[in-house]
Amino acid sequence: MNYQIINSFINKLDPELAHSLAIQFLKNIYIPLFPSKDDEILKINILGKEFSNPIGLAAGFDKNAEVYDKIFALGFGFAEVGTITPRPQEGNPKPRVFRLIEDKAIINRLGFPNQGLTKIKTRIETKKLEGILGINIGPNKDSVSRIDDYVECFKNFHNLCSYICVNISSPNTENLRNFHQQENLKKLLSEISNIKNTLNSKTPIFLKISPDIDDDNIVMICKNILEFNLGGLVLTNTSIKLRDNLLSKQKDEIGGLSGTSIKETSNLIIKKFFKIVKRKVPIIGVGGIDSGISAYEKIRAGASLLQLYTGLVYKGPFVIRAIKQELAELLKRDGFASLQEAVGVDSE
Numbered sequence: 001m002n003y004q005i006i007n008s009f010i011n012k013l014d015p016e017l018a019h020s021l022a023i024q025f026l027k028n029i030y031i032p033l034f035p036s037k038d039d040e041i042l043k044i045n046i047l048g049k050e051f052s053n054p055i056g057l058a059a060g061f062d063k064n065a066e067v068y069d070k071i072f073a074l075g076f077g078f079a080e081v082g083t084i085t086p087r088p089q090e091g092n093p094k095p096r097v098f099r100l101i102e103d104k105a106i107i108n109r110l111g112f113p114n115q116g117l118t119k120i121k122t123r124i125e126t127k128k129l130e131g132i133l134g135i136n137i138g139p140n141k142d143s144v145s146r147i148d149d150y151v152e153c154f155k156n157f158h159n160l161c162s163y164i165c166v167n168i169s170s171p172n173t174e175n176l177r178n179f180h181q182q183e184n185l186k187k188l189l190s191e192i193s194n195i196k197n198t199l200n201s202k203t204p205i206f207l208k209i210s211p212d213i214d215d216d217n218i219v220m221i222c223k224n225i226l227e228f229n230l231g232g233l234v235l236t237n238t239s240i241k242l243r244d245n246l247l248s249k250q251k252d253e254i255g256g257l258s259g260t261s262i263k264e265t266s267n268l269i270i271k272k273f274f275k276i277v278k279r280k281v282p283i284i285g286v287g288g289i290d291s292g293i294s295a296y297e298k299i300r301a302g303a304s305l306l307q308l309y310t311g312l313v314y315k316g317p318f319v320i321r322a323i324k325q326e327l328a329e330l331l332k333r334d335g336f337a338s339l340q341e342a343v344g345v346d347s348e
């Protein structure tokens with residue numbers, strides 16, 4: 001069946017119900033569904049790991065780490081689960097996810113609903129790891145010390161994944177984005193670096209950044225990233241801005257906007273960071289990817305790896321195969337011998 005037909009049915013469902021049906025479906029089906037071998041040109045080495053393709057699942061889809069094994073089988077090159085907090089929490093009151101169909105966008109104000117560290121850790125420990133896994137961590141809403149929450153999550157998860165993503169950019173946990181300010185960021189990164197050193201952990205730390213920041217902020221964040229020798233950046237999370245050109249009637253819902261409407265802003269942020277950190281700090285580009293060309297734009301802007309969420313909602317799982325195929329064609333068309341060669345060519 002054509003995904004457009006399935007999607008017109010899904011669009012009638014409550015977005016959260018549709019999401020939990022998708023998770024149940026993935027949990028219960030046997031995959032390999034799409035056992036295709038990736039084109040060699042899509043291969044990339046980052047932080048000593050070989051990714052067979054750069055397309056990853058963005059945080060928020062598999063919040064409780066229930067289906068990431070199936071995600072690998074769908075053809076993704078890697079998956080990021082979470083955001084996971086130390087204690088389980090419900091998140092904000094419903095409704096809290098809105099599909100802006102005319103804009104191919106989503107606004108969400110979920111507020112990190114998740115089953116909490118202990119349960120999710122056991123789940124990850126009992127699954128055989130057959131792909132590259134990132135774990136995205138954050139603080140509980142009512143936490144006494146948000147930094148302690150990040151540290152607690154790092155301690156518990158660092159040896160179960162390929163990288164830890166420190167999420168300071170969700171707009172749905174009040175004041176979380178204050179970690180984009182110099183003093184707060186420095187304190188957070190120094191505490192996480194301390195625990196990493198104490199544990200003698202080799203797991204790279206990625207920092208996930210908001211698209212709603214200015215140039216001074218970018219310079220300051222880059223300084224800290226380099227000073228604390230972070231593993232990488234995830235650019236970007238959802239936006240609380242960019243509402244003016246939206247068509248859908250839910251455009252003024254409070255929350256973070258994702259999808260094609262944030263693509264250009266996210267690309268610009270990637271370019272600005274890449275100009276400063278160059279190839280010293282790998283960038284995972286995320287925001288509005290739903291085609292080969294949108295993936296290619298982010299690579300050329302400076303991303304070595306990519307992620308998507310909203311594109312998957314609107315175009316379905318077959319989009320992964322299409323993106324990989326188109327991206328390989330675009331790289332060859334422009335004479336690149338590898339994905340790595342194309343990284344950042346529009347930002348140099």
Ligand SMILES: Cc1cc2nc3c(=O)[nH]c(=O)nc-3n(C[C@H](O)[C@H](O)[C@H](O)COP(=O)(O)O)c2cc1C
Pocket residue numbers: 058059060061063082083097106108110112136167170208236237238257258259260262286287288289307308309310311
């Ligand atoms: C419903 C929904 C829930 C999300 N939850 C999280 C989350 O828990 N943690 C996080 O770091 N990002 C979360 N995100 C942000 C995505 O990971 C991604 O950064 C953003 O949606 C932009 O990518 P996209 O345009 O491909 O969706 C969420 C996004 C959506 C749409």
